[in-house]
Amino acid sequence: MDQTPEIKKSTIYLTEVETLAQQILTDKESKLRLSNAQNKFREAYRALQQNFDKKSWMKLGSVYIEISTEECKNIMKNELDKVTLDIDNLHETIRDKVHKLRDLEHQPGIEGFRLKPMTAAEVKAINKGFGLS
Template sequence: MDNPDKSLQYLKELESLGEEILVDRQEIIALDKRRNETREGLRELKNSKVTKTWFALGPLLLKFPTNKVENLLKKDQVQVDAEINKLRSNLKVKVNLLRDMEHQPPVPGLMLKPMSKQEMNAMGHVLGRC
């Protein structure tokens, strides 16, 4: 690139995309930590025999019936899982875009998706593992 303005703009775009990737990765880590804490809380509630449980809702500490707390935690876990999956799929696209901008080939296997249960059953039939 002979034009310094174009070169500078190109580098800004690269840095911006790289920063977005790092921010998304940190957000995934934070959400994964929250998911694990929610899972631990659910497990502890299932082992508990208490009818009412203290529950932290933002800055508030409230006492709720245990079954309502379990429902809230399950809903939160579903929402966090959806957010993590969305971030991960967007992250794959951003990583490939960054590699394209850097004139590198895409990461092999980055866009692979797991096989569905039907596909696994079909493979079992083909391989004779009925």
């Protein structure tokens, strides 16, 4: 059965919108999983900071090993930084996809949705410009 050009165009449009929406939902689920992992790393890192033993047990994969507490702290800090970076990247990806989805749906952009916080250097420069610091 031959489809008219309008039906083909509508099918392509709906497929693109639904695909993008599904990608956004998948990214949100990934962000939630990473956020839960981040919380577990934070808990473990705090527990290690309160541990004054020279050695600690750590599970790597399916194996438990005993290594120095300082090395455990370093490993946990690196993992925490990595997960935080992954969450930030996913957040940016979701933001871009939502913006693209709103464009596809011919909806206006969300005001303030793409705002980013000022860095410490920018705040310092503004304070210096106004003579506040």
